Amino acid sequence: MTLFHAYAIISNCAGMLSANFAMLSVLANREGHSVLEELMTKEKVTGLKQTRRAIAAGRARQVYLACDADPRLTEPIRVGCQAAQIPTVTEFTMAQLGKVCGIDVGCAAATVLAK
Numbered sequence: 001m002t003l004f005h006a007y008a009i010i011s012n013c014a015g016m017l018s019a020n021f022a023m024l025s026v027l028a029n030r031e032g033h034s035v036l037e038e039l040m041t042k043e044k045v046t047g048l049k050q051t052r053r054a055i056a057a058g059r060a061r062q063v064y065l066a067c068d069a070d071p072r073l074t075e076p077i078r079v080g081c082q083a084a085q086i087p088t089v090t091e092f093t094m095a096q097l098g099k100v101c102g103i104d105v106g107c108a109a110a111t112v113l114a115k
Contacts (some may be wrong), residue, residue: 036092036100039064042112046101048073051109055080061114062087066094069108077109 042061045054054060055077063081065074067090081088094106101110 036096038062038112039097039100039110040102043115044101044110044112046097046103046107046110048077048109051077051111052080054111054113055084055086058084059113060084060086060111062089062112064089064092064097064110064112066090066092066097066106066108068093073108 045051051060051063055063060081063077063086065078065088078088078090080086092100094108097107097110098105101107
């Protein structure tokens with residue numbers, strides 16, 4: 001990730017850029033796929049409660065936490081992910097996660113499920 005992309009992400013979470021800008025930024029996972037592309041195409045669950053259930057059941061492969069969600073709600077999930085060694089992504093806003101997940105409202109957490 002370049003310094004420009006890091007600045008774009010930080011600026012987006014600070015509300016200084018449009019919600020679509022960070023979605024267009026080039027964030028890639030190890031395989032070279034867009035981070036959001038994985039969330040769009042894989043089996044997933046959305047929301048805090050469903051994410052907690054997936055982590056507890058051992059079904060979570062990767063968790064996305066919105067950078068603008070209330071930390072009192074997302075912090076327990078982040079801690080649970082660390083304990084279970086599940087990677088977390090926190091670069092996107094609630095609006096962006098909701099849009100990528102295909103729902104009409106913001107999404108504080110989304111989880112890509114293991115096969």
